[in-house]
Amino acid sequence: MPEKHLKKLSTSVSLRIALPALLTIFLFIVAIFFILLPELEQSFMSRKQETIKELTETVWSLLESYHEREVLGELSREEAQKRAILRIRTLRYGVEKKDYFWINDMHPNLIMHPYRTDLVGTDVSGFRDPNGKYLFKEFVEVVKQQGAGYVDYMWQWKDNPVKIAPKTSYIKGFPAWGWIIGTGIYINDVYAEIAAIRNKLTAISTFILFIVSLLALYSIRQSMLADRERMTIFREREGLMTSLAQSNERFRNLLETTSDWIWETDMGGRYTYSSPRLRNLLGYTPEEVLGKTMMDLASPRTRETLKNEFEALLAAEKPYSGFECTCLGKSGQVVVLENNAVPIFNGTERLLGYRGIARDITERKIAMEALKKSRDELHSSLEETVASLASTAEKRDPYTAGHQQRVDRLACAIAKELGLSEERIEGLHIAALLHDIGKITLPSEYLTKPTLLTREERAIIKCHPAVGYEILKTIHFPWPVADIVHQHHEHLDGSGYPLGLTETDILLEAKILAVADVVEAMSSHRPYRPALGVERAIEEIQEGRESRYHAPSVDACLRLIAEKKIEFVSEDWCPVFQ
Known part of the structure; x- marks a missing residue:
């Protein structure tokens, strides 16, 4: 100017x-x-x-x-x-x-x-x-x-x-x-009364007039002071515009050389801008995708799966991140893109569209799939190993064959009822299948004796949790399987064995396993006695609720039995692992 x-x-x-x-x-x-x-x-x-x-x-x-x-x-x-x-x-x-x-x-x-x-x-x-x-x-x-x-x-x-x-x-x-x-x-x-109001309004008006006059004078004075600075500002304007042009050039260079695809869309998800990086990712020129949406670039199966989710993200008018979309390139190549975006609003808070970046994560997805496959194979191997160990223990005690599987199903059902995470239920599943592994070292005549055991024989039998702990403690599980097995005969009041632990020292999984074990044992036949029945098992855990047995586990077990969600003599589903 x-x-x-x-x-x-x-x-x-x-x-x-x-x-x-x-x-x-x-x-x-x-x-x-x-x-x-x-x-x-x-x-x-x-x-x-x-x-x-x-x-x-x-x-x-x-x-x-x-x-x-x-x-x-x-x-x-x-x-x-x-x-x-x-x-x-x-x-x-x-x-x-x-x-x-x-x-x-x-x-x-x-x-x-x-x-x-x-x-x-x-x-x-x-x-x-x-x-x-x-x-x-x-x-x-x-x-x-x-x-x-x-x-x-x-x-x-x-x-x-x-x-x-x-x-x-x-x-x-x-x-x-x-x-x-x-x-x-x-x-x-x-x-x-009207005169009083008029006088009051006159006083107020006079005061407002005085204040407005002061403000007007103040504004005029400030304007005059600002005039002195405007000359300096306009002299510096050319330098600032030059700096801005240089900054825009640097930003454009950065935009065109970054490894990520930078884009903008309108409120319907149609591309209104695309950085040149698109050519490296999908083989398209920026002009070829203008007016298209992400779903137009997606593979047919991905488009069918993600269409509703994509429309919901646009309708939410909120930032989104980690939205993965499997796209087909111009030459038919498969590229997995991870999209992150923020909404663009005008001055009246009306949505104009979205601005975001897309990153090629194809290699990462391939690596994750391989890792998942490896993990699944390891898990399958672990299941087979645990099943073999459990089968070994049952061969020593044929009269209780299937006991560990039935305890496993009941314990997992109780844990599910209590709202435990799938990871903790999986650890409980492994421990339940192995909770009697320590019996492989006991004399078989004790396990199959048709009469009541003597005090010395019972003392030897009570060693099986400690023996199981010694067998399992050297095996690296992602869960405290050895400790759960060690504690599954402990009672809240310290009357259990082999350590005489009390409530605060016993793992939650061991408390659940103790309830499932006593209910299944009393409901099944033993060499020295016929089955006592579910009713007697229910009486036992009700009598010991809060004193010997974990009250929430007892309540969950009773609900499962009352609602017939678990049957001890049938092949029940396991809440997590079937």
Whole structure:
């Protein structure tokens, strides 16, 4: 911008700031004193009139209640009217509690007036106010024509007979008795309140005018100070524009040489910009994909699978990351792209589209698939090894064949019911299949003895958890299988074996296995006794709940049995591993 034109522009800035401020002040004063105040006065007077109307209606309802009592025979008309007059004579309202109600009839005779007792009981048809208005006659005419209405006249100031002031009253006829009930407001009172409001608005307006004037002066001064800096700013502008052009060039070079594909789309996911890296990834030129979506580049199977998910990501109008899409290149090559994007909004928070990057992760996906296959093969090998070890233990104790598998199914079902993760349930599965592995070192005659064991024989049998621990502790499992096997006969109160552990020292998996083991053992046949039955097993774990056995595991087991989700004599599913 030429420096001469800049100086001319700076000279007019002060006027541009001052004139709107002065115009605003003028419009503010006009709005307050010529529009707002007249409307406020009219509204205020209307509200006052509505108030006396509501008060008159309320007292009229009081007359109605006494009339009903007359109709019902509770009171004579004379007694009802007398009570009504006594009640209404004492009614007061207003700030000074001096505003009142009066009653006259249709003659008119004044029946009740708290401040003009000299007129009570007299014919007031000839009574005139200082302006000559026959106000009581007008009351009667209004009631005859309308039933109720407003009347303006002059009357004494409340209880002061010397002071006369303009007044507006609302009167309403009570046909049952031929009465007219009324009350009113003094116009001077209303004008006094309006004057108070006007004075307050004047003070506020003056203050606002003063503040606005100060702000206008401050703005003009700041503008003049800013003018001194504008010259420097415009002199530096050329240098800044040059720097910006250089930065844009560096950004463009970076954009075109990065290994990731950078793109922009509209709100429907159609590409509106593509970096040249696309040619290296899929073989397309940037122009070839404009107007297409990611789904247009996807393989047919991927398009069918990801279409709904892709549309949901666009509709969410939120950043997304890690969205993988298997695409087909121009030559038919398969490329897996990982997409990360952020939404683009305009100034009104309306979605314009998305800006993101796509990264080739094909080699990573191939490596992950190979790793998964290797892991699955290792897991299958582990399962086979564990099954072989479990089978070895059962060959030493043919009477309990299948015991470890049934305990495994029940323990895994309990763990599933308790909400354990699949990883922990898998560790429990392995430990359950191997929990009696220590029995391979016990004399077979102990395991198959048809009579009760002696104390010494039972002591030897109780060594099998420790033996199992010694066998398994050197095997590297990703779970504490050896410890679970070691603890599966421990009780919460320390009465178990072989270590006499208490609740806080026992693994959760061992607590679950203990419940499953005792239920299955009591439900199955043994050489020295027939099966005790599921009912007896249930009684055992219920009696030992919280003392010997883990309460949540007991409750889960009972739910499984009650809902028939587990059968001990059938080939049940394992919640995780079948």
